[in-house]
Amino acid sequence: MEQYDVVVVGAGGAGLRAAIEAREQGARVAVICKSLFGKAHTVMAEGGIAASMGNVNSGDSWQVHFRDTMRGGKFLNHPRMAELHAKEAPERVWELETWGALFDRTADGRISQRNFGGHEYPRLAHVGDRTGLELIRTLQQKVVALQQADHRESGDYESGLKIFQEYTVTRIVKDGGKVAGVFGYARESGEFFALAAPAVVLATGGIGKSFKVTSNSWEYTGDGHALALLAGARLLNMEFIQFHPTGMVWPPSVKGILVTESVRGDGGVLRNSEGRRFMFDHVPDVFRAQYAESEAEADRWYADPDHNRRPPELLPRDEVARAINAEVKAGRGTEHGGVHLDVSSRLPAEEIIRRLPSMHHQFRELADVDITREPMEVGPTCHYVMGGVEVDPDTAASPAVPGLYAAGEVAGGMHGANRLGGNSLSDLLVFGRRAGLHAARYAAAQTEPPQPAAEQLDAARAEAVAPFGDGTEHPYALHQELQQTMNDLVGIIRRAGEMKQAQDRLAVLRRRAEQVGIEGHRQFNPGWHLALDLRNMLLVSECVAKAALLRRESRGGHTREDWPAMDRDWRRSNLVCALVDGSIEVVRQPLPRLRADLLALFDRTELAKYFTPEELADEQS
Template identity: 85%
Template sequence: MKGDRVDEYDVVVVGAGGAGLRAAIEARERGQRVAVICKSLFGKAHTVMAEGGIAASMGNVNSGDNWQVHFRDTMRGGKFLNHWRMAELHAKEAPERVWELESWGALFDRTADGRISQRNFGGHQYPRLAHVGDRTGLELIRTLQQRVVALQQEDFRRTGDYESGLKIFQEYTVTRILKEGERVAGIFGYVRESGQFFSIAAPAVVLATGGIGKSFKVTSNSWEYTGDGHALALLAGARLLNMEFVQFHPTGMVWPPSVKGILVTESVRGDGGVLRNSEGRRFMFDYVPEVFRGQYAETEAEADGWYTDPEANRRPPELLPRDEVARAINAEVKAGRGTAHGGVHLDVSTRLPAEQIVRRLPSMYHQFKELADVDITREPMEVGPTCHYVMGGIEVDPDTAACPLVPGLFAAGEVAGGMHGSNRLGGNSLSDLLVFGRRAGQYAAEYAAGLTARPVVDQAQETAAAAEALAPFAGTGEHPYALHQELQQTMNDLVGIIRRAGEMKQALDRLAVLRSRADTLAVAGHRQFNPGWHLALDLRNMLLVSECVARAALLRRESRGGHTREDWPAMDRDWRRTNLVCALDGPAVSVQRQAGEPVRADLLALFDRTELAKYFTPEELAGDDGAA
């Protein structure tokens, strides 16, 4: 059985969030016919849940900001495991991407003199996040959607067909990348409403599918985040980079249970919110790591003064990078100083008047009022860590976003690895997806246009993909919901915020059993909108990616960024030079060490050598391996 051929395109973009839409816009503007595959409804991508802002060194609030400072902050936040070239491109190009959005109609908040406003965020030296209240992701998606519509209108004026050059396929799911030899030939999947199979022939595919959070029990991620792009790339022959680095956002809702894990934006802390334990103590001063000493305030008076003086350099400790804050909250709760529901207090009501809270944080005000019956203008929130983001992802070329081992395959946004190193700074996600979404679209278009012969879709691959998708209807095992719950509990308990070798080995044993049980999953009914069937297919992806996370986490014997080993608590300079690369060897996941590319000398020169000595070996700093 093969899919019903929908059409042939030059570029297929899988994912309709910020990275996917920016890639699609760029590819279409370069003359290629583009299909966008949207797992949910158009405009409902997880990007709309990004609240804080877009990190870009425009210098609108503090004139000292520039791309070099943004680059330094990004590398420091990632503990120097970032691919330096991606961090450089990101810092240099982010301002242009924000101004581009404004030219397309984005309505950013403004400073008193009319410039785009920028707010404080964790790990950023200066106020850097361009924002629209606490609904920035929604405005970003709205703006990119309008740009898509504008391009479709241009096509209509030329051809009389709105979808002649750029078409959106809503509620479609991709299950396989089709290949001719080693290169991409198209995609195969199904329509979620009808269950009908489809295939699209295309020489270039851009993966922009987001993250993996639905493999964890407590997560801020939406239902789409089942690791689809990561698994599709693995199955197509690509590799995943540094999957052990999973970010637990320090502030998710902890009460009531029905909303546990829903994100509480970092904007609350950026606008002056403070963290206190059950004893009323502002505890973050106790958790400033040695590598950040001198950059963060040491007293409450000094920290409070920073909010009124944008030229000050010593930030409040609540604005440490996310991994540091999450570990601090976890430590306070573990020490018995947590709230009644296992979190800590986050209070913005003592710093901002009620009307400013409602104006600057409207989503947070309504979220807590409606879901927890808490008025954040009068009382503190209860918050705790929640699985939020994966820094690891598909191995890509930093300039072109191309997957080195699979010609025609590209990746951008959260699904791509390298940019954020071991920990992502807040706000760098939205600028990342804009910068590298554009680059992925550009180089996918150039790749497709440069081919002398298009690859041919192999019908045998389509037949095999269809049989794979239909297997759960003939299964004799359990229902997928029970298995999904076990997977989430396993990852939450054994590969969570604090990791131990014995527990991760236990997790790998459980994952092996779960993968075996997944082979016989059984679903009832028919293919027309069947959520059980959809979950059965998603579980293949979640189980593959979860195994990559667990295997890489077990191998990396140090603590760095979003990877914390209780049995290896220190950061090891030798491990900074090591990337862990996951690949498929038949059905088995393998993990290998790969040396990272030395940082270019002029970029290292932006840092103080005393600081670099905490991350680099003397040989590296002496230039013996190509670094300055």
């Protein structure tokens, strides 16, 4: 069994940044990626990286970024995570530039920054609408540079940073109560592998493939969430699912594919089937002072970005998604069940092609729509899970499992009830670095190499081959039923009766999944891969459904038709999921208090919408 100091599961932005940091700390690192190296879902992130560099508006600062993040998360964010993120994001962007990232520039040569929903100032450093691709390219090249440095130093082809591409981890193995390594299989050959390591960093991304309509790629089957649960860690905030307001809705073959928020950030407007710009009708009271109330006022903002009332299309994503959903339900949707997003009336054709090259290509090739002359047809799509592994904000370590770390979308707490656009890429960099740093330090402090228990490895191997028995259930049919259940019963608008029904269906699906039968052998067998992924998706979906039923309010990415208002009593509570004797249990856990200096960044009138007077007095003390 190969021995490493740190194993990183996932090779997106968080995983690669963690691996780079751990290697620079002297750790021997293995990176395991489910797809080909460089093909992680991070490449699909288009709009930019949120960081308060102040290159376009000098009024920006980490305090303003922190404030916007807390507002977007409806004050359910872990305040320490939001603080660290806002403070460290600029440094992480400048670091990328020194590593070779080619950002778009302002007229005076600085990194350009664009507007995005929920951000008070232009804050997103960008590379056209292909920012995620540039981020992965840069980090991948940095990994290669580290490997080359190892080769030069050792004089052979050995490196302290090894990539395992097209491998899947099915279990975290332990030595006593501590992490001892991972077990999994090579997707091409079906051969099993095990790596021993005292520290494991989960950077596996999200859970979107549990939903029928999603912008997520095929890898997003909740692997890291489930691996953490099975290892004894806890998940928090799993009820909060972000439905990105703008995914493609036509043709059916591309339904759910993301339409970047950059379109709205660069001036795109939303109109219903009547041609009316409807977002003015859907501005919540808590945001009314910050957003325009008429087209004339919105046009003033486009002409003068220092004007303090932004167009309502730049509301946080949860607000825009609910507004689109309301228009469609009211019968004012388009022919295919969406709304129109028009940027052609705001920008000339050559500017659209320069700023939004991927969107221009995507709609022309997939929908036969020229966005320089025609509106796009868009609607909400499952995009991001705010919930994830409970971690310490400073170290990204699980408090329940020594040696386990998590960063990026698989980690919970940073985004609260709703993530602002652009915060995901800076989240990957800030906490990916912290996870790699502290995983390496933890590994260096261990006096004995871990010894994965033989019985755990045997059990993991037996679990992996179990689908090759005499089962009668088909994995693809079960997956379709799971996606339909989550889409219909635990989607954008939730009701108690439907979520109870979802839990009943999920319980039946878990029992049926134990009877999955796979033909053939382990080589080149996607049916087997899906059968193993079903365990993860069903576990995580149960967390979402149970937490969503228990949280009796509407907040951020969680909307209850039967509890339509935010309840200040719920602001101080996270819902935490754990796996106990094979079943998901959900309990309330107090949210950390906001420090007085951070609380002072907000207006008392705004705070009164989230805090009772007694809570405010308590927090300020």
